[in-house]
Amino acid sequence: MRELFRGPAALAAALFLQSSARSDEGMWLYTNPPREQLRSRHGFELTQDWLDHLMRASVRFNSGGSGSFVSEDGLVISNHHVGADALQKLSSEKSNYLRDGFHARTTADEIRCVDLELNVLQSIEDVTARVNAAVKADASPEEAFKARRAAMAEIEKESLSKTGLRSDVVTLYQGGAYHLYRFKKYTDVRLVFAPEQQVAFFGGDPDNFEYPRYDLDVCFFRVYEDGRPARVPHWLKWSANGAAPGELTFVSGHPGRTSRLLTVAELEYLRDEQFPYTLELLKRREVLLTAWSARSAENTRRAKDDLFGVQNSRKARDGGHAGLYDPAVMGAKIAAEKALKEKLAGRPEFADARAAFDTIARVQGEVRPFAMRHRLLEGAQGLSCDSFSIARRLLRAADELPKPNGERLREFSDAGRESFEMSLFSEQPIHEDLETLLLADSLTFLAEKLGHGDATVQAVLAGKSPRARASELVRGTQVRDVAFRRRLYKEGAAAVTASKDPMIEVARVVDAEARGLRRRLEALDETERQAYGAIAKARFALEGSSSYPDATFTLRLSYGLVKGYEEDGRTVPAQTTLSGMFDRAAGMEYRPPFDLPKRWMERRRAIKGTVPFNFVGTHDIIGGNSGSPVVNRAGEFVGIIFDGNIHSLVLDFAFEEQKARSLSVHSAGILEALRSVYRADVLVRELVQGRRKG
């Protein structure tokens, strides 16, 4: 599927090299840090020791997010929202740690997480030559792809048996480079402390992506080895004073994905077609779920997760879209692309790259006429509900599984079988009323977008109104019964055909067309990928790794200043205070999500209100950086990233530092909360002293 923010990684610096010389841009590889920029712009001399220490004190959460060691006894800090998945899995109706918080006063009270794995990067090795050597010069794209994958798997296997470390070969610069990352793995991870979700996510959706902010978005875990707290050689000293406005600070973490490489033609496509479509759909869905939720407390509960996801996406997309309308962003993109093309001009070795720009523009033009149909039918946004999704997987499993592995749709491959079945047979509750609501609305959307007279629309609606048809399909299908799914899946094609389940029937009605649309789009995507590859190679040939690659959830170093900004003629301060949170709560009359935990209200007088709580900086970050430590020149922990402001949403496409800001919890604010609200004296002592006992 052609998704927002999808796109081959590369070319980032290519398009922004000019600006990076003049700003604190960059998600830098640890093998290629911005030494020169730090020296010239900030008078800071980056040493290898400093860098190695920070690298080994940085922690990757495989559930998606970042963290760091903050004591030699294996204490890890991350965001509450990064730890939320682990907290949820430890919670029961009786003990809702996710909502109510948790505090182990002794190591004996620390509880082991169900399936949390933490990784700590130990070394990076450039294996580009070996990977490329595996590919013969005359190989077709398919053969090249296969040979490269085989070489990478061999390197990983070798490294694992030699070092015992988790070993991943990662692709950088869209194939411009291949690096072997070796990680120490921790699988015995225990929960130490979490605040109430109320204060971790104070302000909820209204304040999400906003600033000023007042969130204690932290939680603490501890890694264990052989049943005892692990002794870790690298950990960050806690700065009790924390970051000060104007101070140079660093962020070490795992930005998930950026799309700074896209050509102007593709960015325009996103701006003019994809974003408006996606935002229309999201806003429509948000109104639907909000209005339905308001009708009953049970509706609210049932729709809560969906609604939060929709609101979060809507806010992020609205921000990204505004960025694409900003001449500062788009103008820079146009200028950079022009500059690059000038460098490529007249050089025969770059003929492929030059042609690639036209190829990408052509692909946009070819995708445009059927993109909507693809999203509605293959993307199922015109048939959106869990029951349809299950029905289609049953239908396609029956068709696909009998085929040889290599010829199946990729989600039916043998490698993915286990997780496919886990998802297909999930016992998660599916509510008939919510299903009907969603399907009725998406069938209406389908009819609106393709036209009521469209043959596929007519076939799907079968002479009914969207509401009546949705009700009939949802009520008539058996696919919400897991036993039914298991039986059909086991018995295969004949059983699926014989079942006459109405939702499976409707999946069949659209299947041939949906598959056809998918094949068309996949072919164009492949063409586009190769074109981006050609540009990336040219780029790399011109500049090597003097720049940073697009984010790929590998460890990166960003730097920037703790710094406020101007917005609508007002100065937004660099940091907020603890008393600011109480003011905000009072200003919103303590209505959820602006209410505060009982404990906070009771101990309010004991809290030093002037202590900094959250702050903003010019660091170049993106989703995945959540939980990243912010450190000062001395390498001390001064804060923890937990969000970006609304203007940072453009960072997916381009760096900006006038208004885009990273958001962090301040190290002094964390200490003060632990001390005065949670009376977590043992934990505070461990943070201050860097070890558990002393």
Added chain:
Amino acid sequence: MRELFRGPAALAAALFLQSSARSDEGMWLYTNPPREQLRSRHGFELTQDWLDHLMRASVRFNSGGSGSFVSEDGLVISNHHVGADALQKLSSEKSNYLRDGFHARTTADEIRCVDLELNVLQSIEDVTARVNAAVKADASPEEAFKARRAAMAEIEKESLSKTGLRSDVVTLYQGGAYHLYRFKKYTDVRLVFAPEQQVAFFGGDPDNFEYPRYDLDVCFFRVYEDGRPARVPHWLKWSANGAAPGELTFVSGHPGRTSRLLTVAELEYLRDEQFPYTLELLKRREVLLTAWSARSAENTRRAKDDLFGVQNSRKARDGGHAGLYDPAVMGAKIAAEKALKEKLAGRPEFADARAAFDTIARVQGEVRPFAMRHRLLEGAQGLSCDSFSIARRLLRAADELPKPNGERLREFSDAGRESFEMSLFSEQPIHEDLETLLLADSLTFLAEKLGHGDATVQAVLAGKSPRARASELVRGTQVRDVAFRRRLYKEGAAAVTASKDPMIEVARVVDAEARGLRRRLEALDETERQAYGAIAKARFALEGSSSYPDATFTLRLSYGLVKGYEEDGRTVPAQTTLSGMFDRAAGMEYRPPFDLPKRWMERRRAIKGTVPFNFVGTHDIIGGNSGSPVVNRAGEFVGIIFDGNIHSLVLDFAFEEQKARSLSVHSAGILEALRSVYRADVLVRELVQGRRKG
């Protein structure tokens, strides 16, 4: 402007005569009541006395809505939401009667409304012949229009001087008939009782257009003459038991407007183009305002009215749109149109009418390509904020006012001057932040819909992003200063041109194109109006007034049963009870808008919970019917209309009685609330006895 629900009135019965024989359809004229249907379907003999009494006991609120006399001492009941405008005007910060309610225990406490006028219909006279006689056979459409208006004005003037009664000639059946309506006018209207808005609109937006419902949507006024309560000859006896399930009841009120005449071609245009566009805009606006409101209490206050309006429209439109997708509705429309065309076939006198169907279809096709542009530029939905609206009126006033009256855009006519200036110089607060939010979003919408590269879009944005441009325009303009407006308006064109106000400049940038689009659409609308006129005349020639005309805010009689319905396989009961309201509030944990006034909570134990509160019926109603009395066979007051359910939203286009329901407050529930909650013994006695003292 081509608006939803716009459309010349007529043909209603034409398209639905078949169904009206089989159902309780119809908004009947008092001169042409459904005697035969009532006799054959319900065994009810409608007498002229019964009808005259009900007509003279029915009250029209000129602010928009219906009501009735319920005591011989001039006591009037209507809906709280119909009286809201009067309540608002009597309220101050100190005494918020709209929010907190009002109760005059003696006539001395009754307070006079600022500008409320009530009309009571006294007689109806058919003046069709005289109006038509004024039009010469060879007159052009323009001449015919003028001659007819003159004849109508003459009839009205004559009647007024002869009877002293307000006299209006109304157009029915789209010019098929002209009737003279004479009203007794009451201008001294005093407030007697209103409950808290909380209980009048219990459930707020989430329960708006929904059922089951629990709203005490009533208030009481009293008409005065010569400073004393007026003695009225016709008033409705209050039924203490009220309506029972299955009972035949009647609704006497003033339905505002229906569009049941539209041809299938125009309905398809609405379904496929207009509704999707309007709903996209409404949902986008709803998300914008909801998200912004959630950011602060002050934002919530500022956006409240706008947001309620958007939600109300969105819900109404979603319902109407669903109706247009319902094959039961559209199938009937298609069949009826086919049947009518068959009757017209081969008869030369109906050649115009036959051609009219094609003309209307052609107009849809011609409107389609520029309708969006028209809405965005002339409709200003791409430049949506109060500041722009003011700036454009200043700009156009300077251009238009120097022209002769007859050549101006119609909103600048001499007749409308007073209200135009009142609106232009209104001191209502306009908030810079909300203006910027709205304009930024609508400029984005403009760019999305017309394309970023469109010349007009480029000229409007002036090289800025939508957000930056909106901020610049709203901050730079002076039009929010009323003195500035007055000065510019007074000084005229030269001053407007000299001012260089950026919002006026941007209005000028789009003005020529906007005016051109308006001219194009007005020409097509005129063509369409004439085509509908031709169909209506043919219709009328075939059937006379054996059916009912489209609603036009004239008094109508509807009838139907108190009756529940089936929805999603569940039976929805015909009535709710007072204790049901407490259950609903508890189920929603008393969170607004499901909280109850203090008084209700305190006196809960005194309330008889089993008393019916709200009920539903199959009456054919639409907006404007709010406040209409529901009476039984004996002509007694058994309830008061206050809303329709979600399925009733299709009644704009066609009658339906499977699920569409009118919603009323039950007469017994009103009495019980007055007695047990408000201890309004004097008022209760007046209702029960039909007079103040006794």
